Amino acid sequence: MYNVEIESRRDNEFPQLKGCTYVEHIGATLYSKSQIEAYQQELLSNLYGNPHSRSESSRLSTDAVDQIRFRLLEHFNTSQEEYTLVFTANCTAALKTIAECFSFSQPLEDGDEANDAPSQMKNSQSGCFCYLLDNHTSVQGMRECLHDKTSAILCLPESELYNKDISKSFILAQQNSYNAGNCLFVYPAQSNFSGRKYPLSWIEAIRNQELGFQNQFTGNWFTVLDAAALVCTSPLDLGVHKPDFVTLSFYKMFGFPTGLGALLVKNSSAALLKKTYFGGGTVAASSATERFHVFRPNLAERFEDGTIPFLDIIAVRHGLDALKTIGGSMERISGHTFYIAKYFHHKLAHLHHSSGVNVAEIYTIGNFKDPETQGGVVNFNLFRANGDYIGFAEVDRLAQLYNIHLRTGCFCNIGACQIFLKISSEDIKSNLQVS
Numbered sequence: 001m002y003n004v005e006i007e008s009r010r011d012n013e014f015p016q017l018k019g020c021t022y023v024e025h026i027g028a029t030l031y032s033k034s035q036i037e038a039y040q041q042e043l044l045s046n047l048y049g050n051p052h053s054r055s056e057s058s059r060l061s062t063d064a065v066d067q068i069r070f071r072l073l074e075h076f077n078t079s080q081e082e083y084t085l086v087f088t089a090n091c092t093a094a095l096k097t098i099a100e101c102f103s104f105s106q107p108l109e110d111g112d113e114a115n116d117a118p119s120q121m122k123n124s125q126s127g128c129f130c131y132l133l134d135n136h137t138s139v140q141g142m143r144e145c146l147h148d149k150t151s152a153i154l155c156l157p158e159s160e161l162y163n164k165d166i167s168k169s170f171i172l173a174q175q176n177s178y179n180a181g182n183c184l185f186v187y188p189a190q191s192n193f194s195g196r197k198y199p200l201s202w203i204e205a206i207r208n209q210e211l212g213f214q215n216q217f218t219g220n221w222f223t224v225l226d227a228a229a230l231v232c233t234s235p236l237d238l239g240v241h242k243p244d245f246v247t248l249s250f251y252k253m254f255g256f257p258t259g260l261g262a263l264l265v266k267n268s269s270a271a272l273l274k275k276t277y278f279g280g281g282t283v284a285a286s287s288a289t290e291r292f293h294v295f296r297p298n299l300a301e302r303f304e305d306g307t308i309p310f311l312d313i314i315a316v317r318h319g320l321d322a323l324k325t326i327g328g329s330m331e332r333i334s335g336h337t338f339y340i341a342k343y344f345h346h347k348l349a350h351l352h353h354s355s356g357v358n359v360a361e362i363y364t365i366g367n368f369k370d371p372e373t374q375g376g377v378v379n380f381n382l383f384r385a386n387g388d389y390i391g392f393a394e395v396d397r398l399a400q401l402y403n404i405h406l407r408t409g410c411f412c413n414i415g416a417c418q419i420f421l422k423i424s425s426e427d428i429k430s431n432l433q434v435s
């Protein structure tokens with residue numbers, strides 16, 4: 001249902017919206033007035049110091065960061081017994097960390113647990129890396145780190161996940177013989193292109209090797225859930241669905257701070273991340289004159305290189321507060337945004353030029369029937385009366401004339417563009433040549 005209470009709070013909480021229409025929420029959530037004021041007041045009322053110290057101001061920062069980790073885990077219905085939250089620069093940085101550190105190798109000996117695999121193995125074999133075609137560019141970028149670490153790299157459309165005999169055209173790279181090591185599957189909880197919510201049941205299905213394509217790529221399977229688009233308007237229950245790794249950005253959730261994200265690591269899968277580089281604060285001991293260092297045992301401390309952005313992290317507290325005071329609950333926010341998007345979708349779908357040509361071509365699956373499978377995203381192209389497409393740059397310029405803020409382009413998701421616009425790799429290369 002549409003949340004009427006939001007209307008009464010719009011002018012007070014979002015004065016920056018005066019005179020404009022903001023429909024770029026998937027790009028960045030709006031921060032609220034009370035959220036920023038509360039954050040400012042906290043900074044003016046407390047002395048926060050570098051957490052890598054022992055002063056009173058340092059302890060205050062450490063305590064605040066610990067409290068916020070706890071609240072974030074609570075927000076996703078989990079706890080530190082099940083997951084560790086590592087602060088990162090953004091969702092992309094979290095994905096990059098996984099790409100750089102995930103161990104695709106496992107011992108050849110029978111009975112060894114993948115999670116107990118040592119960092120150096122004389123006899124090992126490497127599994128595969130698989131990502132859904134509808135994924136953010138940052139997920140595509142992971143493959144470039146993994147070419148020499150895996151036995152195979154796959155890019156699959158949703159339909160091929162259930163196919164036991166997938167075409168070689170979906171295998172981007174493969175060794176002469178496939179090895180059954182640790183395998184990694186990456187997919188978005190929600191497409192940032194179409195708003196399609198993908199089944200969270202895949203997490204367990206992947207772990208149990210129940211999807212058809214896994215028939216060709218056996219091994220120990222683990223899942224990365226890119227939750228960035230989902231968590232800005234929908235709940236994520238990690239008490240029910242338990243991916244091995246979750247990535248997100250906080251500005252997508254509550255607008256401020258930017259430049260801060262998180263990697264949530266399932267504790268039972270933490271040993272799969274083998275870190276090489278170490279920065280300030282991540283080691284228990286190291287020598288400058290010989291190659292000796294020992295990482296800190298705490299996973300978050302081990303992966304948070306250098307001084308964490310503790311003042312930005314403190315802002316997260318007020319973002320979480322704003323979600324409750326303004327939105328009520330993530331379930332309520334989800335219903336509200338779905339209703340607005342559904343209304344716009346249906347109105348747009350029924351618009352026609354006098355020539356009879358549709359005004360828009362909408363890229364969605366399911367026609368906004370169920371908020372469990374569709375988020376609050378409406379993606380479309382516009383037509384002229386003669387049926388020609390109107391270029392996105394022209395649409396953007398026209399929107400600016402009316403102070404409408406919308407997002408144009410492929411939204412860092414070329415895979416979804418290829419699906420919905422039927423663009424081939426050759427088309428992409430040709431377009432690059434002519435541009």
